[in-house]
Amino acid sequence: MEKSRYKDLVKKNTPKEDRLTNGVIAFLTGGLMGAFGEFLLQMYSYFFSMPTKEASVFMIVTLIGIGCLLTCLGFFDKWVHFARCGLIIPITGFAHSMQSAAL
Amino acid sequence: MTFFYKDVYLNETARIAGPYEKNGPMANTFDKTYSDFYFGRDTWEQAEVKLMEESTEIVLKKMKKTKQDLDVHISGDLLNQLVASNYAARTLAIPYFGIYSACATSVEGLILAANMIEAKQVKTALCTTSSHNNAAEKQFRYPVEYGGPKRKTTTFTVTGGTAAYVSREKKGFKILHATLGRVIDLGVKDVYHMGAVMAPAAADTLYRHLQNTKTKISDYDLIMTGDLGKYGKQILIEYMASEYGITLTNYEDAACLIYRDVKEAYAGGSGPACLPLVAYGLLSKKQSYKKVLLIATGALMNSSMTNQKLSIPAIAHAISLEVLS
Amino acid sequence: MNYLHAFLFAGFVCLLGQIILDNTKLTPGHVTTIFVVVGAFLDIFNLYDQFILWAGGGALVPITSFGHLLIHGAMQGAMDYGFMGLCVGMLNLTSSGIMSAIVFSFFFALIFRPKD
Numbered sequence: 307m308e309k310s311r312y313k314d315l316v317k318k319n320t321p322k323e324d325r326l327t328n329g330v331i332a333f334l335t336g337g338l339m340g341a342f343g344e345f346l347l348q349m350y351s352y353f354f355s356m357p358t359k360e361a362s363v364f365m366i367v368t369l370i371g372i373g374c375l376l377t378c379l380g381f382f383d384k385w386v387h388f389a390r391c392g393l394i395i396p397i398t399g400f401a402h403s404m405q406s407a408a409l
Numbered sequence: 410m411t412f413f414y415k416d417v418y419l420n421e422t423a424r425i426a427g428p429y430e431k432n433g434p435m436a437n438t439f440d441k442t443y444s445d446f447y448f449g450r451d452t453w454e455q456a457e458v459k460l461m462e463e464s465t466e467i468v469l470k471k472m473k474k475t476k477q478d479l480d481v482h483i484s485g486d487l488l489n490q491l492v493a494s495n496y497a498a499r500t501l502a503i504p505y506f507g508i509y510s511a512c513a514t515s516v517e518g519l520i521l522a523a524n525m526i527e528a529k530q531v532k533t534a535l536c537t538t539s540s541h542n543n544a545a546e547k548q549f550r551y552p553v554e555y556g557g558p559k560r561k562t563t564t565f566t567v568t569g570g571t572a573a574y575v576s577r578e579k580k581g582f583k584i585l586h587a588t589l590g591r592v593i594d595l596g597v598k599d600v601y602h603m604g605a606v607m608a609p610a611a612a613d614t615l616y617r618h619l620q621n622t623k624t625k626i627s628d629y630d631l632i633m634t635g636d637l638g639k640y641g642k643q644i645l646i647e648y649m650a651s652e653y654g655i656t657l658t659n660y661e662d663a664a665c666l667i668y669r670d671v672k673e674a675y676a677g678g679s680g681p682a683c684l685p686l687v688a689y690g691l692l693s694k695k696q697s698y699k700k701v702l703l704i705a706t707g708a709l710m711n712s713s714m715t716n717q718k719l720s721i722p723a724i725a726h727a728i729s730l731e732v733l734s
Numbered sequence: 735m736n737y738l739h740a741f742l743f744a745g746f747v748c749l750l751g752q753i754i755l756d757n758t759k760l761t762p763g764h765v766t767t768i769f770v771v772v773g774a775f776l777d778i779f780n781l782y783d784q785f786i787l788w789a790g791g792g793a794l795v796p797i798t799s800f801g802h803l804l805i806h807g808a809m810q811g812a813m814d815y816g817f818m819g820l821c822v823g824m825l826n827l828t829s830s831g832i833m834s835a836i837v838f839s840f841f842f843a844l845i846f847r848p849k850d
Contacts, residue, residue: 307648307652309595312595312596313596319640319643320602328558383554383555383556387556387559402556405554406551407555
């Protein structure tokens, strides 16, 4: 069979990904991550009376630490798989890739 | 290239599987299962070696033979340099052929063994193969703990080891004929759509097998392909119909039968152990099959070649068996 | 109000990433890299600083903030040291993030074993 005809056959039998569901899940989880980051920022500025610049550094380090720890505990890959970009785009995605490679 | 055999038999098989397969529909056909991925060893590669060693022990016990009775050991797996087979062969210490055709290894081993026995070069042969989900993922895709999203056509490497004892003893299943596959590449570059990669090779080998043996689809009570998966199965059915005008009946795909409710196994299982775990398992139970055709399919790439944006070549080997009454 | 802004901004960035991931053949690694570059680009006209003022944590959490910090550091270095300062200062602000990822990964990998 010629390659082009086969390509059409394959396309016909390949399922479409659920783009809408993925997009909604990514938006919601990403938003939650953002809100959580904001919460950490407020907490660090308030309880430890840090200027915003320092608090943001601590917030990023905290998120990286959480991402690494959850990856090690073994279930973060399932969460990332579910949330897709909602957990990959935030700093947690970067921590997760580093940690999974290190493990 | 089709080989015809007069006096070669697949006597006995042994099947060991991992945690996900343990909860699948074939669970009651396995000789042994494990609940984790390490099997008491330190790393996954060493765990895969254990799968091979143990399946060898089980099949020898079933045949009431020892390793001194074996003339040759033929084995293959997915790991780089075939290390699972090599290190298991070290334990067995009999003359050894290491072979590779990815997920088509099991039938390639049977063909080599049957040819040597038919030519009276050896009397008995042991064919083993194995795959380990974590070891294969680590090598071919991403670190195991990485949760990157996968597509619906992705298959999930089966964790399991199988061993087959082949000889001239009239026991088990008679090996009737076998067709050696040729490498087919129809331009699919997607590593996450193995079904599309391998279906043309399966079709080519199946067609040549039917032509050379002068048999029809209806002569077989069961035709089983290796790991085309849910979508590859549909692709093969349509391909056979449109390219050769052949309608597939009594057709199953091992990848679709190995798992039940495993979220990560979207399109089904894959790996060299997939077809033998399912096929040998089905044959080991008293079924109404008389004549069976097994077509193992393999994708012959590695991550370097796919990163170079090359399309993926595939191969399929076929073997027909007759159940001895 | 800040929480709502944070939620909306971060959610939007992730949605954008998801759309790119679903509709192209790019891998998650590609998408993350693109976003770092986008974040860097947006900092050129101090646009990203406006986003941070508006969304607070929501603009700092996505990986785009990494790009922003890279450029910020580079520009600060350039102001202090001239042209070579671009290289000197680039990793200044991101060093905490990168180092913590390396240190955490290393120590956790010593304790934990990959499971599945």
